[in-house]
Amino acid sequence: MDALSAVLQGLPLTLVLTLSAFAIGIVGAVPLAVGLSSSNILVRLTCRLFVDLVRGVPIIVWLFLLKFGIQIGTFRFNPIGAAIIGLGVVSVAYLAEIYRGGLQAVPRGQGEAADALGLTRGTTFYGVTVPQAFRIVSPSIATYLTGLLKDSSIASTIIVAEMVFQSQSFARQHPTVEGILPYILVGILYIALSLPVAYLSRRLDSHMRKAVYA
Numbered sequence: 001m002d003a004l005s006a007v008l009q010g011l012p013l014t015l016v017l018t019l020s021a022f023a024i025g026i027v028g029a030v031p032l033a034v035g036l037s038s039s040n041i042l043v044r045l046t047c048r049l050f051v052d053l054v055r056g057v058p059i060i061v062w063l064f065l066l067k068f069g070i071q072i073g074t075f076r077f078n079p080i081g082a083a084i085i086g087l088g089v090v091s092v093a094y095l096a097e098i099y100r101g102g103l104q105a106v107p108r109g110q111g112e113a114a115d116a117l118g119l120t121r122g123t124t125f126y127g128v129t130v131p132q133a134f135r136i137v138s139p140s141i142a143t144y145l146t147g148l149l150k151d152s153s154i155a156s157t158i159i160v161a162e163m164v165f166q167s168q169s170f171a172r173q174h175p176t177v178e179g180i181l182p183y184i185l186v187g188i189l190y191i192a193l194s195l196p197v198a199y200l201s202r203r204l205d206s207h208m209r210k211a212v213y214a
Contacts, residue, residue: 003170003181007189010166013080015193017152017162020084022145025091032092033099047096054093059154062086067158083155087148094144102137103129135205142201146194153186163189 035047054062066082077085106129114124156165163186171179 003167003174003178004185006166006170007163007182007185010161010163011189013160014149014152014162017080017083017087017155017160018145018149021087021091021152022148024084024088025095025148026141028088028092029095029099032096033103036096036100037103051093051096054090055097059086059090059151060157062090063154063158079155079158079160082158083152083160087152087155090151091144091148095141098137098140098144099133101140102133105136106132138205139201142197146197149193149197150190 038044063086153164167182170182
């Protein structure tokens, strides 16, 4: 097997880890972001504690805790499950903070204008605040997705056979200069996968700006 084939074997799993964790984060961060912006101090502090705790512990520690530290009866996480849940929970915390920043960046005048028009709080939130907040945070979300793609390589430490794990396996079998090649290929693939995300983010931001000012 050549270096490129070895790396490409891990590509599907890299994408599965990244997209699954991102999907968990995108959905799970919504109620957490609302909680961070809540007027109820107990709710707000509880959500803040969760976010700070998750963000304050390195991802590799969460992965090891899930893979080797949790056992309920005969149940234990398999490596892929531990990686997806671990990366997903971390994504929830980071994206919730991004969402919170976007919600707070929407001018208060927008809500006051909606109140003057007689709109309900729900209509104001989902029809006025959320669209504007999304436009504000979309570049940050895309940046986080790019970082998450690279962070998925940490899963190799719990024997998830993604691209970095496959590169390490190839390098151990070829302890010569050839062993460096898969790492170079992995770097190129990460760049190739990140560029479309950055491009789509710019296009989306441009489209939403035109929609706002049209």
